Amino acid sequence: MATLTPMMQQYVKIKEEAKDAILFFRLGDFYEIFFDDAITASRELEITLTGRNAGLEEKAPMCGVPYHAAEGYVQRLIEKGYKVAICEQVETPGESKGMMRREIVRVVTPGTLMESRALGEKSNNYLVCVTRSHGMTAIAACDLSTGDLHVTSAPESEEWLKGEVGVYQPVEAIGDAQLLQLLESQIAPLERRLVCTPWEKGKEDGAREQFGEASWARLDEERRVCVARLFAYLAETQKRALGQLTKISVYEPNHYMILDPFTRRNLELTETVRERSKKGSLLWLLDRTKTSMGARTLRRWIDKPLLQRGTIEDRLEAVEYLHRDLILRGDVQEALREIYDLERLVGRVAFGSANGRDLIALRDSLIQIPALKSVCLNSGSQTLAATAQRMDECADLAEAIAAAITDEPPVSVRDGGLIRKGYHEHLDQLREASVNGKRWIAELEAEERRITGIRSLKVGYNKVFGYYIEVTRANLAQLPEGRYERKQTMSNAERYITPELKEKESLILEAEEKMADLEYGLFLELREQVAERIPRLKALAERVAETDVYQAFAEASAEKSFVRPQLHDGYDLNVDNGRHPVVEAVMEGGSFVANATDLAEEGANIMLITGPNMAGKSTYMRQVALISIMAQIGCFVPADRASVPLLDRIFTRIGAADDLVGGQSTFMVEMADIQVMTQQATKDSLIIIDELGRGTSTSEGMAIAQAVIEHVHESIGCKALVSTHFHELAHLEESLPRLRNYCMAVRESGDKVTFLRKLVAGAASTSYGIYCARVAGLPGSIIDRAYGLLQGFEQAAAEVAVGQTSGISAPKNSASASEPTLSKIEDEESYAQQTVDSVKQTDMIREESSPLESAVDDTVAHSTLQEPKDIAAVPSDEVVQLSIFGDDERPAKSAHTAPAKEDLKVKKMLQRVRDVDVMNMTPLQAMQILNELKLEAQRL
Numbered sequence: 014m015a016t017l018t019p020m021m022q023q024y025v026k027i028k029e030e031a032k033d034a035i036l037f038f039r040l041g042d043f044y045e046i047f048f049d050d051a052i053t054a055s056r057e058l059e060i061t062l063t064g065r066n067a068g069l070e071e072k073a074p075m076c077g078v079p080y081h082a083a084e085g086y087v088q089r090l091i092e093k094g095y096k097v098a099i100c101e102q103v104e105t106p107g108e109s110k111g112m113m114r115r116e117i118v119r120v121v122t123p124g125t126l127m128e129s130r131a132l133g134e135k136s137n138n139y140l141v142c143v144t145r146s147h148g149m150t151a152i153a154a155c156d157l158s159t160g161d162l163h164v165t166s167a168p169e170s171e172e173w174l175k176g177e178v179g180v181y182q183p184v185e186a187i188g189d190a191q192l193l194q195l196l197e198s199q200i201a202p203l204e205r206r207l208v209c210t211p212w213e214k215g216k217e218d219g220a221r222e223q224f225g226e227a228s229w230a231r232l233d234e235e236r237r238v239c240v241a242r243l244f245a246y247l248a249e250t251q252k253r254a255l256g257q258l259t260k261i262s263v264y265e266p267n268h269y270m271i272l273d274p275f276t277r278r279n280l281e282l283t284e285t286v287r288e289r290s291k292k293g294s295l296l297w298l299l300d301r302t303k304t305s306m307g308a309r310t311l312r313r314w315i316d317k318p319l320l321q322r323g324t325i326e327d328r329l330e331a332v333e334y335l336h337r338d339l340i341l342r343g344d345v346q347e348a349l350r351e352i353y354d355l356e357r358l359v360g361r362v363a364f365g366s367a368n369g370r371d372l373i374a375l376r377d378s379l380i381q382i383p384a385l386k387s388v389c390l391n392s393g394s395q396t397l398a399a400t401a402q403r404m405d406e407c408a409d410l411a412e413a414i415a416a417a418i419t420d421e422p423p424v425s426v427r428d429g430g431l432i433r434k435g436y437h438e439h440l441d442q443l444r445e446a447s448v449n450g451k452r453w454i455a456e457l458e459a460e461e462r463r464i465t466g467i468r469s470l471k472v473g474y475n476k477v478f479g480y481y482i483e484v485t486r487a488n489l490a491q492l493p494e495g496r497y498e499r500k501q502t503m504s505n506a507e508r509y510i511t512p513e514l515k516e517k518e519s520l521i522l523e524a525e526e527k528m529a530d531l532e533y534g535l536f537l538e539l540r541e542q543v544a545e546r547i548p549r550l551k552a553l554a555e556r557v558a559e560t561d562v563y564q565a566f567a568e569a570s571a572e573k574s575f576v577r578p579q580l581h582d583g584y585d586l587n588v589d590n591g592r593h594p595v596v597e598a599v600m601e602g603g604s605f606v607a608n609a610t611d612l613a614e615e616g617a618n619i620m621l622i623t624g625p626n627m628a629g630k631s632t633y634m635r636q637v638a639l640i641s642i643m644a645q646i647g648c649f650v651p652a653d654r655a656s657v658p659l660l661d662r663i664f665t666r667i668g669a670a671d672d673l674v675g676g677q678s679t680f681m682v683e684m685a686d687i688q689v690m691t692q693q694a695t696k697d698s699l700i701i702i703d704e705l706g707r708g709t710s711t712s713e714g715m716a717i718a719q720a721v722i723e724h725v726h727e728s729i730g731c732k733a734l735v736s737t738h739f740h741e742l743a744h745l746e747e748s749l750p751r752l753r754n755y756c757m758a759v760r761e762s763g764d765k766v767t768f769l770r771k772l773v774a775g776a777a778s779t780s781y782g783i784y785c786a787r788v789a790g791l792p793g794s795i796i797d798r799a800y801g802l803l804q805g806f807e808q809a810a811a812e813v814a815v816g817q818t819s820g821i822s823a824p825k826n827s828a829s830a831s832e833p834t835l836s837k838i839e840d841e842e843s844y845a846q847q848t849v850d851s852v853k854q855t856d857m858i859r860e861e862s863s864p865l866e867s868a869v870d871d872t873v874a875h876s877t878l879q880e881p882k883d884i885a886a887v888p889s890d891e892v893v894q895l896s897i898f899g900d901d902e903r904p905a906k907s908a909h910t911a912p913a914k915e916d917l918k919v920k921k922m923l924q925r926v927r928d929v930d931v932m933n934m935t936p937l938q939a940m941q942i943l944n945e946l947k948l949e950a951q952r953l
């Protein structure tokens with residue numbers, strides 16, 4: 014039987030330690046990859062797959078990458094979701110007999126990347142560990158590149174876990190297999206990608222030692238378990254000291270507003286729903302930070318609005334000073350501009366990869382601190398002064414670096430040229446020796462020419478023979494006897510040496526070698542000094558980042574005319590002329606229409622908003638949520654005045670892009686969300702539901718919507734904004750004392766509808782669905798027919814309503830409540846059956862089209878409708894609700910007889926037309942559906 018070669022035996026043994034990673038096996042100047050790893054890597058990296066004799070009958074598949082270019086390849090594999098184990102030769106050639114020793118020196122994983130090229134400057138790169146112990150679920154989130162480590166825990170709850178992990182947008186997760194499964198199914202589809210590794214090993218002693226007895230003692234049991242596991246994973250993959258991990262930031266979940274992953278996405282806090290880009294998000298709007306640390310902190314703040322009023326007021330106080338004092342703001346910005354990414358610099362120092370340039374960047378950053386500090390101390394703001402007071406200038410370090418490192422050091426730390434003259438006596442002597450030696454040699458040429466009289470004589474150098482004197486063949490006769498020793502014969506010349514030349518040469522070479530070693534040693538010493546100050550530097554970075562966020566808030570607030578919100582511990586939320594900050598920012602010409610909000614414990618706390626598509630309902634509801642979030646992160650808000658309570662949670666159910674998860678239908682997702690909401694919302698929460706109950710048949714949807722609204726009203730008592738297409742729900746205002754109807758005002762003139770974007774009291778009377786269909790270009794005959802049918806339906810519904818109590822009641826039996834309107838229009842049995850079928854089919858069509866409703870494209874659909882030229886110019890008394898069916902506009906009343914089969918088709922068609930939710934579609938989807946409708950219409 015064939016046996017593996019000794020080297021391949023070594024490979025196989027090492028590969029055992031890194032089964033889930035691609036093993037880069039160092040052989041000379043290459044990392045070689047073998048067997049299945051080679052097949053995967055050659056495919057993913059598009060490199061040639063070859064074979065190597067491994068002692069087996071067939072060659073082992075192999076591919077390789079040069080060691081100096083490995084970083085890029087490793088990165089590409091990591092980006093594709095692989096882990097890479099780096100195996101190095103850990104002894105120099107010839108050190109021992111036989112096979113050279115090799116070991117895995119590091120396993121690179123998505124969550125443990127240190128190479129800055131692969132890391133987003135303005136975002137963290139989190140690895141999370143999730144564990145279950147002592148009846149609790151714990152989360153530890155770590156960014157190894159900055160040394161950030163956050164830990165928290167809560168009584169076991171999947172909802173909580175999903176929400177909390179989502180905050181970190183992790184790229185990698187480890188811990189309990191079961192919890193990871195949950196994350197894989199729930200978080201991974203929302204985040205870019207999540208590499209999960211079940212991990213049971215803990216290293217409590219190691220972690221305790223790392224973070225110190227005192228901070229360990231403060232951790233609850235379940236948090237210790239979690240941190241210990243995370244630490245074990247890091248220790249095992251990184252195989253080196255992790256000096257950047259100095260502090261555990263412990264927090265309690267109830268210190269922050271809870272925002273579940275959907276709410277964060279729906280409100281577009283850090284990225285947009287559709288493109289998933291930062292542009293168009295709240296983060297994008299507010300990011301006026303000058304440093305990467307500031308940018309990362311801003312993102313964290315936006316993801317975690319505060320619940321302690323004192324801390325929020327502190328932030329607002331700093332923002333206020335910076336907001337009103339332009340010069341102060343300018344000075345702070347100026348000082349921040351020159352500060353590099355201290356956190357990542359520190360990370361590289363701890364990791365051992367910081368070079369001379371990193372230390373110079375550190376020096377330059379530290380030099381700015383006194384100026385920043387003094388500006389903040391003299392700002393008048395207590396918050397800024399307190400932050401500045403805690404800024405450790407680390408002046409000793411700045412001086413040490415300035416004294417040691419040259420201004421423009423090379424990238425490499427091993428080849429010299431790093432250390433300043435005058436820093437180290439022996440180094441200076443060596444330099445002197447080298448310089449003198451070189452000068453002596455430079456002078457030698459002239460001297461020998463003079464002595465020999467040979468003008469073409471020259472002194473040269475090559476790697477094999479070192480320095481030599483070269484004389485051309487033609488001049489050999491002129492050489493004085495015995496002066497030189499022949500070393501090398503060339504075709505046209507002879508090369509000679511002299512003992513003195515050799516002496517100088519060894520002096521120079523020795524000096525240069527020693528110099529490089531000495532410089533490297535001195536550099537490492539200095540880097541070690543920096544490493545000792547990592548906790549101080551990290552604390553400084555935190556303060557700088559905070560200051561940066563304050564000035565960013567102030568800058569954005571000044572530019573966008575935001576005002577300082579008044580926070581209070583009560584219930585009521587009052588906003589005068591509130592705006593949606595991002596919609597406003599992207600709209601040209603400042604035409605955003607501001608709207609007020611008044612939600613009061615003693616008055617109305619539920620707003621039921623009706624109105625046609627595109628009227629601005631979603632924008633308004635999101636704006637209320639955003640104003641609260643901005644206030645609770647300590648930023649000014651887009652309004653003329655805002656008095657806001659501390660919300661413990663914002664819950665949104667906005668029908669956009671929410672059916673991404675697990676292929677569930679929109680309706681199922683909606684119901685699951687509502688279930689969570691009913692369980693978790695408290696009186697201090699804000700609930701926002703857009704298009705409640707739209708995923709199912711009209712009557713069932715309406716019934717569910719009513720039941721949910723009643724529950725919010727009666728049992729939860731929180732503030733709620735609910736939009737609905739069901740105008741019929743307006744009657745709830747009569748039975749629910751704390752609910753008020755609102756609608757978005759619309760003005761009609763002739764056959765044009767103008768959206769005024771103004772919120773007014775009262776309910777909307779129509780949804781303008783057919784109007785939208787006309788604007789979308791459906792044939793006139795269909796539109797006329799649709800109006801005729803609609804009139805018939807309305808009449809029939811009115812007749813039916815006469816015999817019923819007002820409004821609809823929660824259905825006791827959904828079967829009986831599922832087809833009230835259509836089935837009652839006709840009494841013919843066969844027609845009733847057809848109608849039931851048609852309703853069912855309509856429902857199916859809705860189900861099918863639900864994914865189309867998952868994305869919002871306002872702009873294209875928007876542009877198909879007439880817009881007001883100048884909204885501000887619309888007199889307020891014109892802001893009234895009119896029926897689109899002005900008598901003169903309405904088509905002649907058609908005789909309403911028992912409908913023929915065609916009518917049924919038209920009804921179905923009409924139903925679809927009414928259901929088309931153009932605003933919630935991408936342009937492509939809208940075009941597709943409109944084409945379909947046109948074709949169908951032509952067939953009719």
Ligand SMILES: Nc1ncnc2c1ncn2[C@@H]1O[C@H](COP(=O)(O)OP(=O)(O)OP(=O)(O)O)[C@@H](O)[C@H]1O
Binds near residue numbers: 605629871
């Ligand atoms: N207050 C406002 N001032 C100016 N323009 C606005 C305002 N509110 C919304 N808009 C514009 O109208 C567009 C549609 O708004 P929005 O999506 O909120 O409508 P909607 O009533 O929720 O519609 P749908 O029911 O179809 O979802 C927005 O993209 C924005 O461009």
